[in-house]
Amino acid sequence: xxxxxxxxxxxxxxxxxxxxxxxxxxxxxxxxxxxxxxxxxxxxxxxxxxxxxxxxxxxxxxxxxxxxxxxxxxxx
Amino acid sequence: xxxxxxxxxxxxxxxxxxxxxxxxxxxxxxxxxxxxxxxxxxxxxxxxxxxxxxxxxxxxxxxxxxxxxxxxxxxxxxxxxxxxxxxxxxxxxxxxxxxxxxxxxxxxxxxxxxxxxxxxxxxxxxxxxxxxxxxxxxxxxxxxxxxxxxxxxxxxxxxxxxxxxxxxxxxxxxxx
Amino acid sequence: xxxxxxxxxxxxxxxxxxxxxxxxxxxxxxxxxxxxxxxxxxxxxxxxxxxxxxxxxxxxxxxxxxxxxxxxxxxxxxxxxxxxxxxxxxxxxxxxxxxxxxxxxxxxxxxxxxxxxxxxxxxxxxxxxxxxxxxxxxxxxxxxxxxxxxxxxxxxxxxxxxxxxxxxxxxxxxxxxxxxxxxxxxxxxxxxxxxxxxxxxxxxxxxxxxxxxxxxxxxxxxxxxxxxxxxxxxxxxxxxxxxxxxxxxxxxxxxxxxxxxxxxxxxxxxxxxxxxxxxxxxxxxxxxxxxxxxxxxxxxxxxxxxxxxxxxxxxxxxxxxxxxxxxxxxxxxxxxxxxxxxxxxxxxxxxxx
Numbered sequence: 001x002x003x004x005x006x007x008x009x010x011x012x013x014x015x016x017x018x019x020x021x022x023x024x025x026x027x028x029x030x031x032x033x034x035x036x037x038x039x040x041x042x043x044x045x046x047x048x049x050x051x052x053x054x055x056x057x058x059x060x061x062x063x064x065x066x067x068x069x070x071x072x073x074x075x076x
Numbered sequence: 077x078x079x080x081x082x083x084x085x086x087x088x089x090x091x092x093x094x095x096x097x098x099x100x101x102x103x104x105x106x107x108x109x110x111x112x113x114x115x116x117x118x119x120x121x122x123x124x125x126x127x128x129x130x131x132x133x134x135x136x137x138x139x140x141x142x143x144x145x146x147x148x149x150x151x152x153x154x155x156x157x158x159x160x161x162x163x164x165x166x167x168x169x170x171x172x173x174x175x176x177x178x179x180x181x182x183x184x185x186x187x188x189x190x191x192x193x194x195x196x197x198x199x200x201x202x203x204x205x206x207x208x209x210x211x212x213x214x215x216x217x218x219x220x221x222x223x224x225x226x227x228x229x230x231x232x233x234x235x236x237x238x239x240x241x242x243x244x245x246x247x248x249x250x251x252x
Numbered sequence: 253x254x255x256x257x258x259x260x261x262x263x264x265x266x267x268x269x270x271x272x273x274x275x276x277x278x279x280x281x282x283x284x285x286x287x288x289x290x291x292x293x294x295x296x297x298x299x300x301x302x303x304x305x306x307x308x309x310x311x312x313x314x315x316x317x318x319x320x321x322x323x324x325x326x327x328x329x330x331x332x333x334x335x336x337x338x339x340x341x342x343x344x345x346x347x348x349x350x351x352x353x354x355x356x357x358x359x360x361x362x363x364x365x366x367x368x369x370x371x372x373x374x375x376x377x378x379x380x381x382x383x384x385x386x387x388x389x390x391x392x393x394x395x396x397x398x399x400x401x402x403x404x405x406x407x408x409x410x411x412x413x414x415x416x417x418x419x420x421x422x423x424x425x426x427x428x429x430x431x432x433x434x435x436x437x438x439x440x441x442x443x444x445x446x447x448x449x450x451x452x453x454x455x456x457x458x459x460x461x462x463x464x465x466x467x468x469x470x471x472x473x474x475x476x477x478x479x480x481x482x483x484x485x486x487x488x489x490x491x492x493x494x495x496x497x498x499x500x501x502x503x504x505x506x507x508x509x510x511x512x513x514x515x516x517x518x519x520x521x522x523x524x525x526x527x528x529x530x531x532x533x534x535x536x537x538x539x540x541x542x543x544x545x546x547x548x549x550x551x552x553x554x555x556x557x558x559x560x561x562x563x564x565x566x567x568x569x570x571x572x573x574x575x576x577x578x579x580x581x582x583x584x585x586x587x588x589x590x591x592x593x594x595x596x597x598x599x600x601x602x603x604x605x
Binding site: 001019020021022024025031059060061062063065066074075076 | 310
């Protein structure tokens with residue numbers, strides 16, 4: 001199973017970035033709803049769309065798809 | 077495939093190649109006759125009557141009698157059969173099984189013609205998966221309380237059980 | 253030579269090994285699987301792999317919770333014996349190893365005594381697996397109150413006041429549409445004595461005093477009520493396939509009719525510093541042990557996660573699913589039936605952590 005994104009569907013809302021528990025453990029300010037301060041996180045919004053930076057860190061917990069309003073981030 | 081492989085083995089061993097060539101597809105039947113002859117001789121030597129031998133090998137009593145008198149049987153077949161019995165135990169067993177395509181007769185022929193005795197030891201790491209029992213062509217293995225038990229009377233030392241054992245729990249000794 | 257075959261139907265898996273002597277069949281039912289991964293841990297040949305259960309449980313990915321490599325599986329049945337929810341089952345010649353004495357089994361039970369049960373349905377509601385069904389037959393209401401009631405139809409004006417006020421819906425009127433020739437709303441009135449509780453409201457409310465009624469239960473107390481008439485009868489049923497032996501029924505039962513024995517004992521540790529409150533554990537837990545606390549007053553800061561270990565079966569699913577390693581499940585005891593096989597004993601003991 002892999003973490004995938006569909007940039008055409010992405011609204012750039014960043015819900016997944018702040019919902020991701022791994023992101024929050026890497027860059028704690030994410031937990032409060034801020035943007036991550038490091039590119040070590042799994043995903044980030046760049047130029048208005050979501051981009052995966054370190055998909056290998058994903059544990060497939062299924063949190064991000066629960067918060068994505070457009071199914072732009074998914075596990076398959 | 078198994079049979080093909082073993083035929084190749086016979087070829088490599090330089091057994092009378094002409095037998096294979098001349099007799100073509102009837103070859104397996106002739107080898108089987110040879111093996112039955114050898115088995116009949118051994119059983120008679122062990123003190124069995126011709127009637128009993130005929131029952132064990134599922135043959136006519138008259139055929140047994142013919143065999144024992146060297147009739148209806150080519151000496152080449154006996155020669156080939158003799159060489160087969162001297163193969164390593166696994167090849168002897170698998171080739172015999174491939175030739176006969178009959179589990180019960182294979183067991184009798186291999187048990188009777190195998191001169192070596194083997195003892196098996198099953199270690200405590202045995203998980204009782206039964207893979208050895210399912211693999212054993214001699215039906216020498218039973219499971220009891222989740223542990224395999226090998227009947228050394230029937231073990232011919234082919235080591236196929238040892239090779240499939242997922243926990244390396246089977247030790248086979250002997251071969252004398 | 254013997255070789256395994258695998259059949260996959262929907263998310264269920266079946267691995268088969270057929271020899272002339274025996275048929276071995278390992279079946280996996282995905283619906284029953286709770287994603288604990290104990291099968292993966294106990295498998296002596298590493299044939300089982302636990303899937304990404306977080307994603308499977310939460311996003312509905314169409315995948316089995318475990319995968320079985322039929323090339324590696326030797327059909328020994330250890331996974332079947334260790335599965336705490338019986339999602340895996342090994343059958344030898346169609347007979348389950350759970351019914352064979354030589355195979356060890358986890359000791360776990362859940363029982364409701366129908367003798368003790370008062371059929372209140374508290375367990376049915378509380379069961380996180382919807383495994384309990386309580387069927388009950390309530391006593392006949394008419395036998396719990398007795399009295400007499402009579403409507404004097406000559407006096408009755410069919411006004412409908414009594415019908416409207418009767419709390420037991422015991423008064424039945426023959427309604428009809430008023431016409432120019434018969435401008436009334438009802439042609440007849442009667443009392444259903446099976447429904448009447450002799451509360452006397454109708455008698456007091458009737459504007460023309462057409463109703464005569466008396467309650468005998470009140471004047472005589474409980475004197476003429478038979479105890480057997482007030483008995484609630486019923487039966488309980490626990491679906492063993494769905495039950496995970498969490499103990500909710502035992503805890504909630506007001507009369508101690510439910511008894512649960514868990515297979516594992518242990519400890520559940522949550523590191524609230526590490527927890528990012530993603531809720532994966534809350535969603536995967538089969539026993540409703542974990543939950544998000546709610547604040548009771550404005551501005552109150554609550555803990556990220558709450559546990560009620562009473563109901564924990566120490567299966568470890570939450571630990572498997574936690575993306576930030578904030579959960580630790582320790583098993584201090586594994587209770588299983590005796591076996592003569594040292595290797596089986598060793599493997600089952602190895603589930604202790």
